[in-house]
Every structure is written in structure tokens, then in C-alpha cells.
Amino acid sequence: MKKIVYITGVGQSEVKRPSLKSGAELTIDACLEAVADAGLQLDDIDGVACWPGDNNNGAPFSPIGPVGLKTLLGLDVKWFGGGYEGPGPIAGIINGAMAIEAGLCRHVLVFRTITESSARLKDKTVSTLGKIGGKSGRDSNPLWMNYTPFNVHSATILIAMYAQKHFHDYGLTSEQLGQIAMTCRANAADNPKAIYKSPMSLDDYMSSRVIASPLRLFDCDVHCDASTAIILSRKDCAKDTRRDPVLIEAVGAGNSQPWSWDQISLTHMITRDVAKNMWSNTDLKPKDVDCAQLYDGFSILTLIWMEALGLCGIGEGGAFIEGGQRISRTGEMPINTNGGQLSGGRTHGLGYVHEACQQIWGRAGDRQLTKCDTAVVAAGGGPLGGSTLLRRADL
Amino acid sequence: MSQILPEITDENAAFWQGGEDGKLMITQCDDCAFYIHPPSGFCVKCRSKNVSPKPVSGKGKVASFTINHQQWLPDLKTPYTVAIVELVEQKGLRFVTNITGCDPETVHIDMPVEVNFQNHEDVWLPLFSPVTGRTAS
Numbered sequence: 001m002k003k004i005v006y007i008t009g010v011g012q013s014e015v016k017r018p019s020l021k022s023g024a025e026l027t028i029d030a031c032l033e034a035v036a037d038a039g040l041q042l043d044d045i046d047g048v049a050c051w052p053g054d055n056n057n058g059a060p061f062s063p064i065g066p067v068g069l070k071t072l073l074g075l076d077v078k079w080f081g082g083g084y085e086g087p088g089p090i091a092g093i094i095n096g097a098m099a100i101e102a103g104l105c106r107h108v109l110v111f112r113t114i115t116e117s118s119a120r121l122k123d124k125t126v127s128t129l130g131k132i133g134g135k136s137g138r139d140s141n142p143l144w145m146n147y148t149p150f151n152v153h154s155a156t157i158l159i160a161m162y163a164q165k166h167f168h169d170y171g172l173t174s175e176q177l178g179q180i181a182m183t184c185r186a187n188a189a190d191n192p193k194a195i196y197k198s199p200m201s202l203d204d205y206m207s208s209r210v211i212a213s214p215l216r217l218f219d220c221d222v223h224c225d226a227s228t229a230i231i232l233s234r235k236d237c238a239k240d241t242r243r244d245p246v247l248i249e250a251v252g253a254g255n256s257q258p259w260s261w262d263q264i265s266l267t268h269m270i271t272r273d274v275a276k277n278m279w280s281n282t283d284l285k286p287k288d289v290d291c292a293q294l295y296d297g298f299s300i301l302t303l304i305w306m307e308a309l310g311l312c313g314i315g316e317g318g319a320f321i322e323g324g325q326r327i328s329r330t331g332e333m334p335i336n337t338n339g340g341q342l343s344g345g346r347t348h349g350l351g352y353v354h355e356a357c358q359q360i361w362g363r364a365g366d367r368q369l370t371k372c373d374t375a376v377v378a379a380g381g382g383p384l385g386g387s388t389l390l391r392r393a394d395l
Numbered sequence: 396m397s398q399i400l401p402e403i404t405d406e407n408a409a410f411w412q413g414g415e416d417g418k419l420m421i422t423q424c425d426d427c428a429f430y431i432h433p434p435s436g437f438c439v440k441c442r443s444k445n446v447s448p449k450p451v452s453g454k455g456k457v458a459s460f461t462i463n464h465q466q467w468l469p470d471l472k473t474p475y476t477v478a479i480v481e482l483v484e485q486k487g488l489r490f491v492t493n494i495t496g497c498d499p500e501t502v503h504i505d506m507p508v509e510v511n512f513q514n515h516e517d518v519w520l521p522l523f524s525p526v527t528g529r530t531a532s
């Protein structure tokens with residue numbers, strides 16, 4: 001990597017459960033805020049990236065993609081792209097950075113919109129896998145067809161099996177795992193946008209119902225309606241924007257394993273491939289990280305990312321998070337300082353980048369860390385995964 | 396009904412329909428004997444195109460599992476056990492299935508299991524039960 005891509009602005013719509021705004025309105029709010037935050041005009045934007053994009057179906061998981069956005073905002077772009085088949089929920093950041101490094105763009109608008117909360121008001125099963133449909137009434141998806149005949153109707157079931165394996169191989173306990181949800185809840189109390197802010201005790205966690213053993217309700221993130229936008233700028237063009245942009249020090253997008261949920265490592269999925277790839281792109285080390293914004297679609301995934309990224313030893317995550325102090329905002333490795341997706345809301349990927357930048361820029365309000373120069377962001381579960389290392393850097 | 400069935404293709408037919416003859420069929424490389432799953436026409440080990448479905452023992456062990464309690468669809472009966480079973484033939488040769496024929500609370504990682512088949516239309520789902528205390532399919 002040439003290390004010439006900087007984050008120059010971030011924006012986020014309201015985060016609601018549900019929002020009365022449409023996906024398009026939320027997207028416009030986020031994008032305009034991000035462009036203004038960077039000190040740019042819409043006419044400066046010459047690239048658009050998104051994960052996964054609308055996949056030609058406008059589903060609430062991602063109702064608006066790059067083509068929808070460029071049309072919506074009337075942008076004149078030199079490159080745009082999206083698509084599910086990439087390194088997970090922060091693939092837009094990785095792809096956008098590549099477009100800049102390749103010399104195609106100066107300022108790329110990366111965004112992610114999700115409207116699962118309002119969609120679920122109309123149909124509780126809207127995101128259930130394997131709902132019978134289509135001409136044959138059979139599952140023809142080359143990946144999911146291997147799982148849905150066995151009543152795998154949600155990724156929860158697959159991820160519960162990774163959690164079970166962690167419990168078995170490393171002695172992780174429910175009491176330890178509960179610290180992820182409790183830490184996120186405590187952080188959410190200081191995030192005005194967070195969905196759930198009321199305190200959560202270990203008793204609350206342990207008495208929440210089991211969804212798929214060993215995962216409980218409070219191990220699963222909370223649906224919301226929201227849009228998040230991030231502006232990436234080329235180094236020489238970043239000088240025209242704010243004085244203190246955030247350098248994309250490295251990205252991780254490696255994947256040595258099959259695209260599958262049952263053929264990959266059952267303890268660490270592809271996270272170790274991603275982490276190895278990211279650390280090979282930088283001279284920084286895990287000890288240089290001030291905070292970690294790690295995917296918590298399910299609590300166990302945060303723990304797995306912590307181990308894979310070297311923030312604690314492999315198999316040592318349970319002991320590391322025990323009691324919660326080390327991962328709190330005053331601990332050695334604060335995680336998900338805005339409440340993550342478990343309590344903040346399932347913004348799905350870019351919310352972590354947004355929070356990392358707020359912390360580096362000292363704009364995180366009551367949840368501001370005393371020191372945050374370097375942050376790691378990683379997102380995804382199963383075969384999906386990508387990461388980025390962000391740091392304060394003078395131009 | 397909430398029973399979902401896979402679309403049968405030329406490549407996957409042996410896997411989903413082998414149970415009609417009581418056989419678990421897994422695609423194997425004719426050149427290097429490596430098993431490839433889900434079935435495809437290419438060996439990722441030696442990069443050969445000479446692959447074909449072969450009957451395997453149907454014996455394996457539970458690599459991981461979960462007892463699902465959530466009612467994802469209106470007529471779904473809970474709880475039920477979803478597992479990833481690794482076959483004895485090859486390390487890492489595994490797939491998602493259900494464990495039946497035992498109390499879900501007795502299922503554990505590394506538990507020896509063997510295949511049985513559950514027929515729906517032209518599909519024979521490969522399910523697994525404990526090797527001891529087995530039940531008829």
C-alpha cells in the first residue's frame with residue numbers, strides 16, 4: 001500500500017428503531033453530513049463505493065447501492081462499485097481506497113444504508129434464510145442451499161457453532177462472553193444515538209433467553225434504520241480539506257479458505273487470514289492500537305476478532321475480557337466505544353469506522369477516550385471479513 | 396411447511412439423492428483421492444478435473460453444534476440440533492446437518508455419529524445420530 005488515502009470526513013443519519021425516514025432520506029442525510037465534514041462540495045466527489053450495494057433487489061439489508069446513490073445525489077463519478085462478494089462490511093472502504101491508489105479518483109464517498117428495523121415491522125421473517133419462493137420452491141443459492149434444508153434459517157445458528165467450538169476448545173464461559181454485551185451497553189449509555197442505553201447486569205445477560213446455544217438474545221445485535229458515510233481523499237487532495245485527516249495505515253482483505261460457513265476454521269473463521277494480511281501491510285503492531293471497533297453482529301465475533309488481530313492471545317479472549325475492565329473505556333483495549341451494534345444499532349460495518357474517526361478526532365463527547373491515535377476496525381463473520389488500521393497522521 | 400429442499404443439479408445430485416440407495420456419496424478426486432465438498436468438478440488439491448462421487452462410510456464426529464430454540468418461521472418445531480459433522484475419511488471434510496435420535500442435551504463436540512437419511516420428494520437429507528443408541532431413520 002502507498003499510504004496515500006485519508007479519511008477526511010464522516011457522517012451519519014439518525015439511528016432509529018424504526019426511522020420514519022426512507023432509506024434514500026437517511027442516505028442523503030449521512031452523505032451530505034460527511035461531505036460537509038470534509039469541507040468539500042458534492043461536485044468534488046468523483047467516486048462512490050458501497051458494500052454490498054442493492055444487488056438489484058433493494059432489500060432492507062442494503063436498499064441503496066452505488067448506482068442508486070450517484071443518481072440520487074447527481075454525481076459525476078470517475079469510478080463506482082459495490083457488490084456482496086468482497087472482504088465483508090467494510091469492503092467499501094477497501095475498494096474506495098484502491099480506486100484512489102489506482103489513480104482513478106480524488107475523493108470517494110463510501111456509504112452503507114440499512115432499513116431492517118422498519119422492514120421487520122411489516123414482516124418479522126424478512127431476513128430469514130430459505131423462505132420458500134421462486135419457481136421450484138427450492139433453495140438454489142449455491143451457498144445457503146447446503147444449510148437451509150437443515151433448518152438453518154439465520155446466520156445465528158452458524159455463528160453459534162463457532163461459539164460452541166470456542167467454549168469447547170478454549171474454555172470460554174457464558175459469564176465471560178457476557179462482558180462483550182455488557183461493555184457495549186455501558187458505552188451506549190454515552191452515545192446519544194444508541195438504541196439501547198439502560199444498564200445491563202450480568203444477571204440480565206444470563207437470564208436473557210437462549211436463541212441458539214450458547215448464544216443468547218443479548219449476544220445478537222439490534223436492528224435499526226440508519227445510513228453512515230465516510231469520505232476518502234487522496235493525500236494531495238486531502239490538503240484542501242480538514243487539517244487533521246485520518247490515515248488508512250493498512251487494510252486486511254486476505255482469504256485463504258473456501259467461501260463457506262462450514263469448511264472454514266470453526267474457531268476463527270477467516271479472521272486470522274484477514275489480520276495476517278493487514279499486519280503485513282504496516283510496521284505498526286497490535287500494541288500500538290488504542291481502541292478496537294470490532295464487529296459485534298454477534299458478541300462471539302468481537303472476541304474472535306480480538307484474538308485474530310493479536311489484541312490478546314489465541315484462545316485467551318475469555319480470560320482477557322473477564323470482568324470487563326480491560327475492554328472498558330478506561331481499560332487497556334477499549335472496544336466498541338459507541339455501544340457497537342449490540343446496543344448502538346446494527347449500522348452494519350461503517351458504524352465502526354465512523355466511531356473510530358470520532359475518537360481519533362476527539363469528537364466522541366462523553367465517551368471520548370483519553371488517548372486515541374490509532375484504531376483498528378474489523379468487520380464480518382463466517383467467510384466475510386475485512387479490517388483496517390486507522391491513525392492520526394500529519395499531512 | 397417449513398422443510399426447505401435444495402435445488403438438484405448435475406453436480407450435487409449424488410450427494411442429495413445417494414440416500415435412496417442408503418449411500419452417502421461424496422465427490423472424490425480420481426487422481427489424488429482428495430474429497431471435495433460441496434461437490435464440484437475440480438480438485439482443489441491437485442487441480443484435476445477427474446472427479447466423481449464415491450460412497451463413504453457415513454461415519455464421523457460432531458465438529459460443532461448448536462441447539463436452536465428460536466422459531467424462525469411460523470410452523471418451525473423447536474428445539475432442534477444443528478451440527479457440523481466431520482467425516483472420518485478426511486480431516487476438514489465436513490458439512491452442516493442435524494443430529495437426531497437422541498436428547499439434544501447429550502450432543503457434544505467429538506461425539507461419534509453415523510448417517511441416516513430422511514426422504515422428502517426426490518431428496519434424501521443426510522442426518523446423523525449417535526453411533527451407540529442409534530435409531531431407525
Ligand SMILES: [Zn+2]
Binds near residue numbers: 424439440
Ligand atoms: Zn486431486
